[in-house]
Amino acid sequence: MQSQASIDSSGGTAPKIATERFSYDDSIVRLFLFATYGWALVAFLVGLYIALQLRWPSLSFGQEFLTFGRLRPLHTNAAIFAFAGNAIFTGIYYSTPRLCKTPMFSRALSRFHFWGWQAIIVSAAITLPLGISQSREYAELEWPIDIAIAIVWVAFAINFFGTLVKRRERHMYVALWFYIATIVTVAILHIFNNLVVPAGLFKSYSLYAGVQDAFMQWWYGHNAVAFFLTTPFLGLMYYFLPKAAGRPVFSYRLSIIHFWSLVFIYIWAGPHHLHYTALPEWASTLGMLFSLMLWMPSWGGMINGLLTLRGAWHKVTTDPVLKFFVVAITFYGMSTFEGPLLSIKAVNSLSHYTDWTIGHVHSGALGWNGFMAFGLVYWLAPRLFQTPLYSIKLATTHFWLATVGILLYVISMYVAGVTQGLMWRALTPEGQLAYPEFIETTLRILPFYIIRAIGGLLFLGGALIGAYNLYRTWAARPSEYEVEVHEAPPLAASYPEEIKPEPTLVAVLESAKKLEVFNTFWWHRRWERKPMRFTVWTTIAVLTASLFEIIPTFVIRSNVPTIATVEPYTPLELCGRDIYIEEGCYNCHSQMIRAMLAETKRYGEYSKPGEFVYDHPFQWGSRRIGPDLAREGGKQSTQWHVLHFEEPSQVSPGSIMPVYAHLMKKPLDFAGIPARMRAMQALGVPYSDDEVKSSIEDAKEQAATFAAEFIAQNGDSPYVTPGGKVIDLGDRQAIALIAYLQRMGTDLFKEPAPETEKKVGQAEGAVPSTDKKTAAVTSGAATSNEGGH
Known part of the structure; x- marks a missing residue:
């Protein structure tokens, strides 16, 4: 079959271009969808269990595998990489082929990605309760699993970029930009944060030590939130929200500003997790400043999302998919307001180490990521299973249970966190601690732990209703799925370049004319036609921000002055x-x-x-x-x-x-x-x-x-x-x-x-005490090399 003839500039008829026939591989999307929901239930169940343990610690039943310390990393990994991760892949494997008008580059790589990722999650579920951990937040898995993650991620990247190369749609839609940023940055973060020296098959030590290790951990930790829990979900928002609302994205220009400012600024913000610690003050201050700047791109994305619903708000009252999306975007706006707020040193001095941070994290992970994932599942299920959703009422019930649950969770943690912070810092008129025993604070917030558990129970209950709704929808599927065949012409080897527009302003400075032309974003339209160039610029933006932040800490050794009496562990x-x-x-x-x-x-x-x-x-x-x-x-x-x-x-x-x-x-x-x-x-x-x-x-x-x-x-x-x-x-x-x-x-x-x-071979500035086998504390003062080296 041939496409309609096109007319060339001379008025003649250009040669007809033959279209190509193809179909999309929705079977891989179904697999990721089932994995998303299955792991969601695991993550929520483990979260509820350890939340109950904080009120009733006897629920560990004396078993080392069931203690809070071992299960908490399992909960976070299950929520982030199993639930949210599979939701990301579900959306990407559905939207990327349709945006590119071509199947995924390789069915084999798609399946390797799926089964490899599930194997990694299972290995985490086994090793973390066994105590096999690097103890690095969001990066607890040991080095063999880290290598497996890198291999699977590379396979995913090859599959994704291969699809971009063989696309039949010239321009890359905004969702693809966020997918690119995710794939590139997560690879960089994972590799450099997990550089270790193995001490056995299931034991390793970080390449970094002390201050540098803390710096690297929160460069990774904060940006894992940024580029695993934010940018890919924004990509999903830019694709699935307009689809569900039947409206175009509110502002193309705002999308561009949102993307580039977020990619460049987010990477600097990690050190705000380390205010008032042994980290050099310049580093934490830098993190705070860039965190404050994050308000602009984050809220730009929220506004772009919510205003996409202009003319479609009436649908929100009846469509549970839009209900989930609207609340998700609202939580995104709230959590991205709260994050910069918590980065301010005065606020952080109260909030850090308290349950306020836990409430903040869950408002993002469950409110933003969770609701986006649920909306995604409900939108995809009828299309993937080729049958109507079993029950709109059950989906709406799920929405309200989840909403009430997350509100109970977040509000109780806010109150508990502020209570903790105020009690820890409270002083009597005489200048002594008002609550000298730590346990006094713990006993005060126990009721809020119960409220938190009730909120978690409601959230889990809603997810279970959703699982039943999903199962009944799947059970009503046809005996054989219909495979839709699409047609589109291949990309031409050559195409007209985007032409730089002429300025329309007159009687103004040349700089004003250049700014006017720049603001047409014609140059960005050119980039959108070149995925590899776009990827290179994204990588440069991420690496530049990372290097400016990290290099000074490793080059300027005076940032970590040595102390004469500090010696290695026995x-x-x-x-x-x-x-x-x-x-x-x-x-x-x-x-x-x-x-x-x-x-x-x-x-x-x-x-x-x-x-x-x-x-x-x-x-x-x-x-x-x-x-x-x-x-x-x-x-x-x-x-x-x-x-x-x-x-x-x-x-x-x-x-x-x-x-x-x-x-x-x-x-x-x-x-x-x-x-x-x-x-x-x-x-x-x-x-x-x-x-x-x-x-x-x-x-x-x-x-x-x-x-x-x-x-x-x-x-x-x-x-x-x-x-x-x-x-x-x-x-x-x-x-x-x-x-x-x-x-x-x-x-x-x-x-x-x-x-x-001083021993031969002893690190400069580290002189051993006379007895390394005891830990006696003497009254002497340690000497410090204040100027460093």
């Missing part, structure tokens, strides 16, 4: 730190005392950058469900820690920490210590070869010392389990973790050893 302490990570303690406890009066009164001397030079990875945390542990060393006895692990409430009444009795039962892996120390050596930690060779003996000797301390403090009695079994703690995980806890924050207060005792 073999046992290193092993204990790994157990701390394995148990997910960082999910509840921070290790960062901010330079604020109330914090120093509560926890002690504020944290210094040089304290963390051997921390691979850093453990500053992002939330305080329990007290900060940065100065934990020497505060409690060995016996106290053992009893705290066995049953926290017996030494801290009212504690919501789950029991960790398994730490007294599980044997310590002494044999694995040398490999871990060699990995640290590769990262520049100054362990000598002799120390590595003797590490097992040294660890056993220090463990025996702590075990003897426990017996002495326990009335000369060994540890006995509640079941009556006597256990020698000298070879148990609890002792290693206690060794690490007793070391925390003590180096800063040790007496520096004489310069003549």
Whole structure:
């Protein structure tokens, strides 16, 4: 079949162009749709379960695999990468072929992408409860899984860009721009954030340490939110909202401004997560300034979305798809207003480490991403299953349950967070802490944890109704799907370039004329015809912003002044730190005392950058469900820690920490210590070869010392389990973790050893104390190289 003849400029008839016949592969979209909803239920169920644990910690049933610390990363990964990730791929695999008028580049790559991504999610669901974790927020998965993610992502990128190359539509629609930014930036973030040195098949240490590691983590963490939970969903909004509303996008120019400003500005904003920490102040201030600038592009996108509904608002009252989309865009506007607000230092000093941040995150993840995903599912289901949606009423019920649920969740967390922040910083007229015990704050907010759980239950209930509606729709599908055949001509080898328009202004400066021509965005129309050029410019924008932010921290070494008494962990302490990570303690406890009066009164001397030079990875945390542990060393006895692990409430009444009795039962892996120390050596930690060779003996000797301390403090009695079994703690995980806890924050207060005792090969500025096997805190002051190197 041939297309209608076109007329050339000379008035003659140009040769007729034969059209090509093709069909779209909707089977892959169906697979991603089912995966989206299946993993949504898993993510919401795990989230509800750990929310209930915060009120009733006994719900872990004493099982190490079910503690909050291990399941919280499972919940976040399931919500972000399983639920939201599959929703992204569902929308991209449906919209990209239709925008390009061609099937996806490779059916084989599409299926490799699908099954590879599901395998990665399953591996996360297995490894995280087992305690196999890098402890990097949103990037907890260990290095073999990270490599698998990179491989699957590359396959996805080849499939996507291959589709762009073979497209039959000359111009790239705005949704494709956001897909490009997502694919490019997520690859950059994933690779550079996950550079590690392996210490075994399921253990690795970050290439970065301390301050640099924190900086890299939040460069990644904030931009994972930006380029995995924002830009792809904006692309979905730009495609599916106009489709559902039957209206064109409100403003093409606003789309351009929205895209480029978002891509360039977002990448700078990560350091605002680290206000008042040991991060250099210039870095966090820079993050705050760019976060404030994010108000403009973010709200530009929200306005563009909502105004697309002009002339179609009457449909919102009857169409559940538009209901979900409208509330999603509203939550996007709210969360992107709140994010810059929380980046302001004065506000952040109150909100950081509190549940306010949790409410903010869920307003975005469930309100924006969740509602967009649900709207997407309800719009696609009748088209993919070629049958009407089973029940509009059930979809509407789902909408209202989810809306009420997320509002209960967010509002309760706002109140809890503000309560926490105000109580932590409250001082008496005499200048003392009004609430010196951390547990006082915990007990005050327990009712809000119950409200949060009720909100989560409603949200999950709505999702279950949606699952039933989706199932009944699928069950009514025809026995065989009809495959629609489309026709379109191929792209011509040559085409007329976009012509630069002439200015229409007169009697003005030349600069004004140039600005007028620039504002026609004729140049952007040219870029939209060249996907590879567009991709290059997007990559340049992302890399430029990233490099300007990151390079100074690594080049200017004075940003991390060394401290003479800070030394590497002993073999046992290193092993204990790994157990701390394995148990997910960082999910509840921070290790960062901010330079604020109330914090120093509560926890002690504020944290210094040089304290963390051997921390691979850093453990500053992002939330305080329990007290900060940065100065934990020497505060409690060995016996106290053992009893705290066995049953926290017996030494801290009212504690919501789950029991960790398994730490007294599980044997310590002494044999694995040398490999871990060699990995640290590769990262520049100054362990000598002799120390590595003797590490097992040294660890056993220090463990025996702590075990003897426990017996002495326990009335000369060994540890006995509640079941009556006597256990020698000298070879148990609890002792290693206690060794690490007793070391925390003590180096800063040790007496520096004489310069003549400095070891050969010791890192410059890091002089060992006379005894590395104890964590005694002396009254001496640490010396600091204030000027750096």
